[in-house]
Amino acid sequence: xxxxxxxxxxxxxxxxxxxxxFPLEVAGEARRxxxxxxxxxxxxxTDSAIESYPHVWVRMGEVGKLxxxxxxxxxxxxxxxxxxxxxxxxxxxxDWGAVRRAAGLAQLFRRGDNxxxxxxxxxxxxxxxxxxxxxxxAPRLLAPLGPLGARAVSPGDEADVALGARIIDALSGFDxxxxxxxxxxxxxxxxxAEGTDAxxxxxxxxxxxxxxxxxxxxxxxxxxxxxxxxxxxDMPAIGPRTIEGAAKAQLRGxxxxxxxxxIVERERLARMADAAGLFVAGFASADAxx
Amino acid sequence: xxxxxxxxxxxxxxxxxxxxxFPLEVAGEARRxxxxxxxxxxxxxTDSAIESYPHVWVRMGEVGKLxxxxxxxxxxxxxxxxxxxxxxxxxxxxDWGAVRRAAGLAQLFRRGDNxxxxxxxxxxxxxxxxxxxxxxxAPRLLAPLGPLGARAVSPGDEADVALGARIIDALSGFDxxxxxxxxxxxxxxxxxAEGTDAxxxxxxxxxxxxxxxxxxxxxxxxxxxxxxxxxxxDMPAIGPRTIEGAAKAQLRGxxxxxxxxxIVERERLARMADAAGLFVAGFASADAxx
Numbered sequence: 001x002x003x004x005x006x007x008x009x010x011x012x013x014x015x016x017x018x019x020x021x022f023p024l025e026v027a028g029e030a031r032r033x034x035x036x037x038x039x040x041x042x043x044x045x046t047d048s049a050i051e052s053y054p055h056v057w058v059r060m061g062e063v064g065k066l067x068x069x070x071x072x073x074x075x076x077x078x079x080x081x082x083x084x085x086x087x088x089x090x091x092x093x094x095d096w097g098a099v100r101r102a103a104g105l106a107q108l109f110r111r112g113d114n115x116x117x118x119x120x121x122x123x124x125x126x127x128x129x130x131x132x133x134x135x136x137x138a139p140r141l142l143a144p145l146g147p148l149g150a151r152a153v154s155p156g157d158e159a160d161v162a163l164g165a166r167i168i169d170a171l172s173g174f175d176x177x178x179x180x181x182x183x184x185x186x187x188x189x190x191x192x193a194e195g196t197d198a199x200x201x202x203x204x205x206x207x208x209x210x211x212x213x214x215x216x217x218x219x220x221x222x223x224x225x226x227x228x229x230x231x232x233x234d235m236p237a238i239g240p241r242t243i244e245g246a247a248k249a250q251l252r253g254x255x256x257x258x259x260x261x262x263i264v265e266r267e268r269l270a271r272m273a274d275a276a277g278l279f280v281a282g283f284a285s286a287d288a289x290x
Numbered sequence: 291x292x293x294x295x296x297x298x299x300x301x302x303x304x305x306x307x308x309x310x311x312f313p314l315e316v317a318g319e320a321r322r323x324x325x326x327x328x329x330x331x332x333x334x335x336t337d338s339a340i341e342s343y344p345h346v347w348v349r350m351g352e353v354g355k356l357x358x359x360x361x362x363x364x365x366x367x368x369x370x371x372x373x374x375x376x377x378x379x380x381x382x383x384x385d386w387g388a389v390r391r392a393a394g395l396a397q398l399f400r401r402g403d404n405x406x407x408x409x410x411x412x413x414x415x416x417x418x419x420x421x422x423x424x425x426x427x428a429p430r431l432l433a434p435l436g437p438l439g440a441r442a443v444s445p446g447d448e449a450d451v452a453l454g455a456r457i458i459d460a461l462s463g464f465d466x467x468x469x470x471x472x473x474x475x476x477x478x479x480x481x482x483a484e485g486t487d488a489x490x491x492x493x494x495x496x497x498x499x500x501x502x503x504x505x506x507x508x509x510x511x512x513x514x515x516x517x518x519x520x521x522x523x524d525m526p527a528i529g530p531r532t533i534e535g536a537a538k539a540q541l542r543g544x545x546x547x548x549x550x551x552x553i554v555e556r557e558r559l560a561r562m563a564d565a566a567g568l569f570v571a572g573f574a575s576a577d578a579x580x
Contacts, residue, residue, distance in 0.1 A: 174457055191480075192470075
């Protein structure tokens with residue numbers, strides 16, 4: 001499946017691709033940096049657009065096939081990118097390579113989302129493959145400091161951004177979400193297992209039902225990684241869908257920790273934010289979180 | 291409006307009644323303790339069943355009428371009970387007594403829900419009326435230690451209860467919610483402006499959509515007051531509706547801080563929990579939160 005003359009067999013970078021197009025952005029960045037990517041698609045999850053790169057398809061549970069494919073290409077480094085649905089253990093199609101590692105896999109399903117990824121990374125590293133973060137492979141995809149679109153954070157929003165960052169910081173010790181919505185000094189929503197999109201939908205609902213009443217746009221989505229989090233595995237991200245959700249929730253904008261949040265489809269995201277009158281900006285997290 | 295021979299004019303207790311029937315339970319407890327209650331109903335919010343007690347109806351914003359009524363009965367103490375919809379300043383029907391206090395009222399609307407109540411209490415106390423808590427007037431309505439219905443907390447649930455209590459504790463510094471749902475060591479939902487019922491509905495949704503997958507009942511609702519919270523004003527509460535929501539979310543039960551959470555309609559709540567196979571229990575919060 002790899003194309004002759006394209007792969008760099010001395011040091012290929014494997015990309016375990018979750019849903020969406022973000023894995024392709026990471027692949028593009030890796031190639032730009034002179035590193036040929038080898039994409040691993042998960043059947044039923046990954047977009048078929050990965051086929052424009054050297055790739056292999058595996059089903060959830062085909063752990064043996066995964067490691068065989070990585071070994072055949074002498075992959076030494078792997079990055080996990082994009083949303084991955086948490087599977088039920090019973091739904092996995094375990095192959096022989098999985099059964100051999102079954103004890104380790106079964107343990108994963110007793111953990112939270114973050115614990116699951118940490119365990120997955122351990123299993124991969126036990127095979128001699130280093131797990132790296134998208135931010136290491138494609139640092140240009142990280143949120144910069146300051147505005148991404150035409151609008152900047154207003155002085156009036158800054159207190160809300162700081163409050164949101166403090167809440168995420170306070171929840172650092174827990175395997176919970178990495179987002180909050182704060183408006184006019186009030187904590188409107190805190191993210192846990194439902195994810196950012198569902199949290200924004202909830203704020204939209206509270207606006208529509210009159211439970212939250214503001215005149216015009218109000219509130220800020222704040223996203224930041226938890227303190228002490230392994231950024232290789234579960235780095236927070238925003239993308240066009242986040243902006244869509246923020247617009248429906250009638251927010252004023254989105255603030256993300258500079259260097260700590262990945263930006264998916266940056267150009268389209270910035271255009272959408274501009275069109276919706278929202279700001280999107282990176283904040284200096286060390287300042288904001290204290 | 292007060293009935294001759296029933297009111298105790300030397301020390302009547304005023305009850306500012308929010309929605310639901312809980313204000314009547316508090317009134318019943320006060321009367322049982324030998325203290326005649328005087329109920330203040332808010333038009334459009336309070337249940338008309340308060341009319342079985344000495345009472346007065348006011349519209350939101352009729353601050354002058356409220357204080358005139360309290361003064362006419364020489365009310366020295368007032369308790370605020372039941373859910374109060376946060377009004378828009380523009381929707382208030384301000385009377386002359388309100389206009390006289392307008393500066394104070396306007397300030398309230400810049401605060402969070404908790405800040406709003408704190409400010410309201412300050413305005414009331416500025417009139418020489420002491421604001422007391424439902425837990426002081428009706429201590430029998432507080433959650434006891436241990437189970438309320440037939441089922442007890444299983445050893446397997448205890449870690450989840452403790453985790454939920456730690457999360458609420460971590461959020462103590464913020465004017466956010468006082469509830470969380472934890473299951474199998476994972477943080478499933480954290481309450482903010484949406485309230486407990488909406489949080490439970492979200493967990494139900496995640497179960498139905500397969501975002502949260504558990505075999506059978508899983509997860510615990512945990513409610514506890516924030517550290518340093520003024521319990522006179524915003525004490526957490528659970529009632530039959532909470533049990534209904536917990537059952538729909540396929541939880542295993544609800545755990546509340548003993549002595550720190552009010553139980554609305556305790557008998558019906560316990561019956562409903564038994565019928566749904568849920569536990570409802572008070573936990574020792576000092577132990578659980580550390």
